[in-house]
Amino acid sequence: MKLNLKIWRQKDAKxxxxxxxxxxxxxxxxxxxxxxxxxxxxELITKGEDPVVFDHDCREGICGSCSLQIxxxxxxxxxxxxxxxxxxxxxxxxxTIVIEPFRAKAFPVIKDLMVDRSSFDRIQQAGGYISVxxxxxxxxxxxxxxxxxxxxxAMDSATCIGCGACVAACKNASAMLFTSAKVSxxxxxxxxxxxxxxxxxxxxxxxxxxxxxxxxxxxxxEVECPKGISLENIARMNREYFSASLKG
Amino acid sequence: MxxxxxxxxxxxxxxxxxxxxxxxxxxxxANKRNIxxxxxxxxxxxxxxxxxxxxxxxxxxxxxxxxxPRRAHSIAAQGGINAAKNYQGDGDSNYRLFYDTVKxxxxxxxxxxxxRLAEVSxxxxxxxxxxxxxxxxxxGGLLDNRSFGGVLVSRTFYAKGQTxxxxxxxxYSAMNxxxxxxxxxxxxxxxxxxLVKVDGKARGIIARNLVTxxxxxHSAHAVVLATGGYGNVFFLSTNAMGSNxxxxxxxxxxxxxxxxxxxTQIHPTCIPVSGDHQSKLxxxxxxxxxDGRIWxxxxxxxxxxxxxxxxxxxxxxxEDRDYYLERRYPAFGNLVPRDVASRAAxxxxxxxxxxxxxGEAVYLDFASAIMRYGKEKALTSGLKNPDDKTLRELxxxxxxxxxxxxxxxxxxxxxxxPYKTPxxxxxxxxxxxxxxxxxxxxxxxxxxCYAAGEANFSxxxxxRLGASALMQGLADGYFVLxxxxxDYLSNDIRTGKIATDSPEFDAAEQEVRxxxxxxxxxxxxxxxxxxxxxxxxxxxxxxxxxxxxxDLQEAIDEISNLRADFWxxxxxxxxxxxxxxxxxxxxxxxxxxxxGELFAKDALTRNESCGGHFREEYQTxxxxxxxxxxxxxxxxxxxxxxxxxxxxxHKEDLVYDNIELKTRSYK
Numbered sequence: 047m048k049l050n051l052k053i054w055r056q057k058d059a060k061x062x063x064x065x066x067x068x069x070x071x072x073x074x075x076x077x078x079x080x081x082x083x084x085x086x087x088x089e090l091i092t093k094g095e096d097p098v099v100f101d102h103d104c105r106e107g108i109c110g111s112c113s114l115q116i117x118x119x120x121x122x123x124x125x126x127x128x129x130x131x132x133x134x135x136x137x138x139x140x141x142t143i144v145i146e147p148f149r150a151k152a153f154p155v156i157k158d159l160m161v162d163r164s165s166f167d168r169i170q171q172a173g174g175y176i177s178v179x180x181x182x183x184x185x186x187x188x189x190x191x192x193x194x195x196x197x198x199x200a201m202d203s204a205t206c207i208g209c210g211a212c213v214a215a216c217k218n219a220s221a222m223l224f225t226s227a228k229v230s231x232x233x234x235x236x237x238x239x240x241x242x243x244x245x246x247x248x249x250x251x252x253x254x255x256x257x258x259x260x261x262x263x264x265x266x267x268e269v270e271c272p273k274g275i276s277l278e279n280i281a282r283m284n285r286e287y288f289s290a291s292l293k294g
Numbered sequence: 295m296x297x298x299x300x301x302x303x304x305x306x307x308x309x310x311x312x313x314x315x316x317x318x319x320x321x322x323x324a325n326k327r328n329i330x331x332x333x334x335x336x337x338x339x340x341x342x343x344x345x346x347x348x349x350x351x352x353x354x355x356x357x358x359x360x361x362x363p364r365r366a367h368s369i370a371a372q373g374g375i376n377a378a379k380n381y382q383g384d385g386d387s388n389y390r391l392f393y394d395t396v397k398x399x400x401x402x403x404x405x406x407x408x409x410r411l412a413e414v415s416x417x418x419x420x421x422x423x424x425x426x427x428x429x430x431x432x433x434g435g436l437l438d439n440r441s442f443g444g445v446l447v448s449r450t451f452y453a454k455g456q457t458x459x460x461x462x463x464x465x466y467s468a469m470n471x472x473x474x475x476x477x478x479x480x481x482x483x484x485x486x487x488x489l490v491k492v493d494g495k496a497r498g499i500i501a502r503n504l505v506t507x508x509x510x511x512h513s514a515h516a517v518v519l520a521t522g523g524y525g526n527v528f529f530l531s532t533n534a535m536g537s538n539x540x541x542x543x544x545x546x547x548x549x550x551x552x553x554x555x556x557x558t559q560i561h562p563t564c565i566p567v568s569g570d571h572q573s574k575l576x577x578x579x580x581x582x583x584x585d586g587r588i589w590x591x592x593x594x595x596x597x598x599x600x601x602x603x604x605x606x607x608x609x610x611x612x613e614d615r616d617y618y619l620e621r622r623y624p625a626f627g628n629l630v631p632r633d634v635a636s637r638a639a640x641x642x643x644x645x646x647x648x649x650x651x652x653g654e655a656v657y658l659d660f661a662s663a664i665m666r667y668g669k670e671k672a673l674t675s676g677l678k679n680p681d682d683k684t685l686r687e688l689x690x691x692x693x694x695x696x697x698x699x700x701x702x703x704x705x706x707x708x709x710x711x712p713y714k715t716p717x718x719x720x721x722x723x724x725x726x727x728x729x730x731x732x733x734x735x736x737x738x739x740x741x742x743c744y745a746a747g748e749a750n751f752s753x754x755x756x757x758r759l760g761a762s763a764l765m766q767g768l769a770d771g772y773f774v775l776x777x778x779x780x781d782y783l784s785n786d787i788r789t790g791k792i793a794t795d796s797p798e799f800d801a802a803e804q805e806v807r808x809x810x811x812x813x814x815x816x817x818x819x820x821x822x823x824x825x826x827x828x829x830x831x832x833x834x835x836x837x838x839x840x841x842x843x844x845d846l847q848e849a850i851d852e853i854s855n856l857r858a859d860f861w862x863x864x865x866x867x868x869x870x871x872x873x874x875x876x877x878x879x880x881x882x883x884x885x886x887x888x889x890g891e892l893f894a895k896d897a898l899t900r901n902e903s904c905g906g907h908f909r910e911e912y913q914t915x916x917x918x919x920x921x922x923x924x925x926x927x928x929x930x931x932x933x934x935x936x937x938x939x940x941x942x943x944h945k946e947d948l949v950y951d952n953i954e955l956k957t958r959s960y961k
Contacts, residue, residue, distance in 0.1 A: 058872060075709070076568045084573055084823075091821045091876065096868050099875055101361065103534040105574045107703070108459055109365040124706075131706055156505055157873045164482070167362050171474045175467035176426045180346045180772050182417035184424040188381060191435025201428040201453055204460060208364055237426045 047073050047139035051086065053098055054146045056155050059162075063155065065144075075135030079122065080105060080112065082134055100159040105130040107272065110207030113214070114159055115146040120211035120270045128209060128272045148214035152221070152256045163210050165256035166224060172252035173245040174228045176237050190236055200234040203227045205273045212267035212275070218259030223267040225253050226283035227275050233286055243290040250287055298551070298931055298946045301733040302406040307952050308388070311410045314734070315777060319784035326351035329783055330792070332499055332514040334486045334541050336363030338458075338764060339747025340520030341465035342771030347518075348472035350776055352783075355512060356469070357484045357501055359536055359878070364466045367522060367534040368767060371458025372579040372700075374440060374450035375764040377415040382439055386447040388412040393953060395762060398444045398631060399727070399755020400905035400921060401955050402557070402929070404948065406734060407752045414773040415765055419451055421772060427464045429453050442760035443580055444631045450761045455579060455699050461764055465771070484510075485878065486541040487806045489517060489548045489743060492798045496545075496743035500799075500806045504878060507871045509806055511799050513792035515783055516742045518775065519545060520767075523726035523748040525558065527886045527893065528838075529830025531723035532564060532577045538882035539889050542730050542749050550738040551931035551944060553751035554728035555889065556897035559758055559906050560839050561724035562635035565707055566655040575722040576707060578658070578700055580760045583628045585663035585693070586717070588639070590647040590656050592616045597647045607649065607657055607716050618642055626960040633757045633906045633919075634960060636721035640839045641917065643720070650718050659716035664689035721839060725763060727754040727906065728896075731931040731946070735778035736770060739931075744779060746770035751929065756905025810870050813880045818865035822879045825860045829853065829883070829890055837894050842910040846898040850891055850939065857887040891938035899943060902926040923955050 048071040056063030070089070073082050080102050087097035103111040112129040116122035122132045137143065145159065153161040178184060204227070212223035229246050232238025238245075261280060268277045303314040321329065329352050333344040336358040348354045360366060378391040391412035396403055419437070423429065429451050430438040439448040453460040472478040483504040490498040490513070498513035524539035525531035546552045563578045591597045592614050599605035619638055620627045630638075639656050642648070649655050665682075668689030672680045680688075690713050694701065701712050708718070730738050730745040732752055737744050747767040754762065793799075836849035860883070866876045903912045903919035904926070912920040928945040935942055 074569065074571065077571050078573070078707075081571050081573050085571060088821060088823065091865060091867055094818075094867060097876060099873055103360060103365055103536050104367060104370050105535055106370055106532075106576050108370050108456070109360070109367070109534065111360065111365050126702075127706060131703075133706065133709070135709060160873070163361060167364075167470075167480075167482075170364075170467070171470040173474075175471040176424065177471060178421075178424045179349055180342065180421060180468055182414070182421050182773055184420050187379070187419040187423040187429075188436045190423075192431055193435055194431045194433050197428055197431040197435075200426075201430075201460070204428050204453075204463065205456060207459075208362065231428065232426050235426050235428065237424060 047134070047137070049073055049137065049140070050142045052142060052144045053159070055098070055158055058157055059154055073134050075133065077134045078105070078130055079116070079132040079134065080130050098159060099157045102130060107131040108207060110209040113148045113161065113209060113211070115148055115214055117144050120148060120214040121272050126272060126274055128207070148210050150210070150213045150219035150258070152219065152258050153210060153213065163208070165258070166208050166210065166221070168256060169221065169225055169249055169252045170228065173241070173248035176232065177241060192235060196234045200231045203230040203234070203275065203279055206275050207273055209272065211270045211272060213258065215266040215270035216259065217264065217266070218262060220261045220267070221253050221256070221258035222261040222280050222283070223271065223275055223277070225249050226279040229283045229286055230279040233282060242286060243293050246283060246286040246290045297944050298731070299733060300404065300946060301735060302404070303734065307405065307409050310406050311413055318778065318781040321780050321784050321787060323351050325787040327353070328790070329353065329786060330355070330514040331516050331518065331779070332357065332512055333518045333520060334499065335366065335520035335522060335749070336469065337366030337368035337520060337522060337747060338462055338465055338767030339749070339771040340518070341366065341462065341469050342768050343518055343520060343746055343775050344478055345465060345468035345472055346772055346776040347779070348477035354472070354478045355481060355514065356478055357481045357486055357499070359483065359485045359504065361483055363469055363480065363482065364463060366462060367537050368462045368764070369459045370532070370534070371764055372455045372577065373442065373581055374452035374457045374761040375418065375461065376442070376449050376761045377419045377451060377765065378412055378449060379416050379419060381437060382448045384447045386449050390447065391415060391449065394445045395753065395759060396755065396953050397958065398759040399757050400919070400958060401755065401923070401927070401950065402554070402904055402948065403753055403755030405950060405952055410774065411753050411766060411769050414769045417773060418765060418768045422461060422464050425464045425467060427453065427460050440581065443583065443629050444759045458764060461768065465768070486544065487881070488802050489545045489740070490799055490802045491548055491740065492792065492796060495741045497792045498794065498799065500802050505873055507874065509803055511794040511803060513794045513799070515786045515789060515792065516744065516779055518744045518746060518779070519730065519749050520746040520771065521749045523729065524886070524889055525723045525726050527829065527890050528723040528833045529826050530567065530572060530575050530834070532561065532575050535574060538885070540882050540885050542745070543885040543889055545730060545738060545740065545743055547934050549740045549934070550743060551731040551933055552728070552892065553731040553929050553931045554896065555893040555932070556837070556900060556907050557727035557756050557905065558723060559632060559725040559727060560636045560721045561632055562639060562721050563658060563719045564722035564724070565704065566650055566718055566720040567652060576703065577722070577724065578704060578717065578719060580632070582658060582697060582700065583635070585696070586628065586658040586660050587617055587662060588619050588628055588635070588656055588658055589615045589617045590642045590649060594646050597649060600649050601651060601653060616647070623960045630960045631757060631759070637839055637908055639721055655718040655720045657716035658719045660693055660712065661716070664693055664713070667692035725758055727751065727756060727758055731929070735781060736775050737778070737782065742782060744775060746775050756907055810877070812861065813864065813877065813884065814866055814870055816864035816866065817862060819863040821865055822876055822883050825856060825864060826879070826883045826886070828856055829887060832856070833890055833893070837897055840908045840910050841897050843898060846894045849894040850898070853887060853891040853894065854939065857891070860884065860887055888938050892932055892941055895938060895941065896930055896932065899930065900926055921957065
């Protein structure tokens with residue numbers, strides 16, 4: 047199929063960017079979206095032009111590297127998948143596809159479609175862990191039984207891949223879904239209880255410091271999340287935050 | 295013993311590790327604060343090592359090419375992690391895990407290392423649970439287990455189909471705790487370009503900041519390489535796009551011996567290649583072989599009709615199908631080890647029985663499992679005389695609960711519904727057992743340079759068992775390396791900070807700059823991917839699932855020519871200042887072009903078949919691997935001498951005091 051791509055090009059963080067048109071042909075339905083981008087880049091390299099820079103790595107939907115705002119939606123039109131799992135059969139011959147980086151103040155553009163998501167790492171560093179030494183001299187793994195439902199729910203929260211689609215989907219560029227997924231995972235497990243108060247206060251403080259917006263419950267994050275992280279996580283974090291504030 | 299001293303402690307097998315720990319030198323906490331360690335790679339091995347070393351008090355710098363340590367490719371491991379906990383009471387023990395691993399590796403791994411791995415495996419699970427890793431649980435609240443290929447017990451712990459992700463995020467959280475305390479300084483989007491040696495010891499690295507293009511000097515008292523495997527030498531593999539051999543290869547060029555490069559795992563159940571545009575391959579978990587039956591048509595004309603789209607697999611009668619694994623290996627059937635299953639698929643497809651357009655695919659069929667589960671479900675739900683349609687619907691629900699996410703992934707990629715028509719699968723490169731040679735302390739042949747996880751060669755011999763990679767990565771990182779490295783560093787407590795303005799750093803940086811300039815100065819005829827794809831084709835066709843002397847010799851010549859062509863004619867647009875993804879790829883492919891040749895040379899030297907290494911000249915009349923313990927019971931360790939063809943082979947003889955060497959049989 048033939049497509050008309052409109053792609054955001056930006057030389058570096060300091061330069062201004064702009065949309066550039068790239069007509070492309072010979073695209074097959076079996077190609078993934080990123081393989082379509084590979085075809086484009088190969089053409090650009092052959093012509094002596096700079097290829098389009100974008101983040102990608104595992105190409106199987108788990109590392110969270112790939113991003114891309116495709117026709118206004120993070121990871122494109124399909125649900126519960128990342129851009130690398132999106133296939134070109136979702137598009138039609140002659141389509142125009144608009145490709146932009148994830149937009150947020152806390153995700154500055156590095157080049158073209160690549161953004162800096164280190165703000166996510168700093169939120170995790172502020173408290174996204176259990177302070178247990180890695181000596182291995184802990185209690186036996188089966189010493190504390192955990193209700194299967196709690197364990198399964200913790201697992202659901204823990205499947206967040208840190209891609210940033212929630213932020214890109216949110217009109218406020220809020221990182222509540224991302225932050226709450228980690229807070230929830232630990233809140234649901236007995237091992238996470240000891241530091242619960244400090245954790246939620248520190249992580250939320252860091253989230254605010256990074257310049258993410260507030261949550262106004264539009265639910266766009268849940269819709270666009272490739273891993274289906276639920277809004278319940280945000281509700282749980284709000285409860286944790288409230289009770290921590292009273293204690294703190 | 296020769297030049298290679300594996301430093302295996304004396305004493306009975308089960309006491310070696312404890313005795314060793316009791317006698318290695320320690321560094322006191324005040325002195326640890328004056329010692330710097332560089333960890334390259336932040337996957338399971340690197341992330342866990344960095345966290346533990348920082349916790350012990352060392353100053354740690356971590357390096358990864360990704361934008362965050364959380365994205366290392368350990369994250370993609372699906373099935374699980376083995377541990378000899380014996381929670382199921384099915385007779386498991388450290389010895390059994392040790393035995394299964396040595397046997398699974400076709401008797402080409404080191405006894406002492408593997409026993410230690412089994413010994414610390416239980417602690418890994420304790421540690422991860424304490425860190426909040428949400429493993430799957432039973433209704434009673436205790437941990438659940440599943441079983442994997444090649445073993446007779448249930449010892450695999452798992453977190454849905456995302457075990458690697460959860461374990462990696464556990465290690466990442468342990469790292470984050472130390473980053474927050476200022477004990478780990480992370481350098482993300484950085485690539486190690488060279489290892490710096492001072493007075494024969496590893497004392498630092500030269501790294502490139504991938505965002506700014508700056509070349510940086512970093513010094514340390516020891517350097518840990520936890521940079522994963524080299525499967526991407528095949529271009530197409532289940533590895534991440536960025537996975538590469540550069541750090542390990544740079545260390546090799548500086549004197550670290552490279553072991554068993556030809557031991558590569560080709561995983562039997564991957565989604566087949568669909569066309570030339572393909573950039574990577576996707577694994578379908580080994581767990582599917584519990585319920586899926588593998589087959590091709592019995593008659594070659596049926597296979598042809600299927601390939602041409604004139605016949606559907608569901609139209610083929612039971613008696614017209616060849617369940618070749620069940621036919622050849624009645625005892626293990628569809629659950630033979632990975633190397634055996636992969637070769638059998640290739641054999642059928644080479645004989646003309648492949649079932650997709652390219653002729654390189656076999657069926658993985660869930661129809662009988664769906665009906666079996668359907669009947670079971672009907673019985674337990676008290677349904678009387680249900681028709682086939684109802685049984686099928688009930689069965690599909692059960693299969694969905696077990697493998698739903700994998701079926702969904704398959705459907706997204708292939709655009710076919712695997713509940714209704716059999717999956718198509720084909721083997722793909724997945725893991726590399728070979729890697730940097732290390733002694734019992736995980737030290738390479740360069741003093742002060744250590745290798746952990748997939749980057750070293752030590753534990754899996756010629757074939758790795760399922761769910762053992764995660765175990766080894768975390769064992770090395772949490773429980774082995776942080777202690778054995780102290781023995782070396784105890785001599786460095788008075789050394790003081792390592793200067794980066796020494797002639798050694800000057801020279802290493804200059805070499806890196808020269809190399810980048812040379813890459814940028816190619817005549818510009820072909821892109822990096824052009825060369826990478828060509829290399830991949832040579833590797834797959836001549837160094838893949840089966841090899842012979844003629845092909846291997848051709849591969850050596852072709853790779854050598856391709857390398858010369860690459861350096862003369864590669865095209866890298868843009869400049870080396872700032873972000874340049876083509877330049878990054880070029881550096882990695884340049885090293886693959888050297889490793890690939892050594893790989894072929896290693897395979898040509900090993901005149902036997904064992905595990906993942908199958909030489910057509912050495913097989914039984916039934917087509918099974920023919921090992922030669924008399925002449926090849928050794929680890930190959932290659933010393934760099936310039937061109938790969940000049941590499942010098944050293945041998946570490948493998949001694950089996952506790953296990954009797956046998957021919958693996960799965961019949």
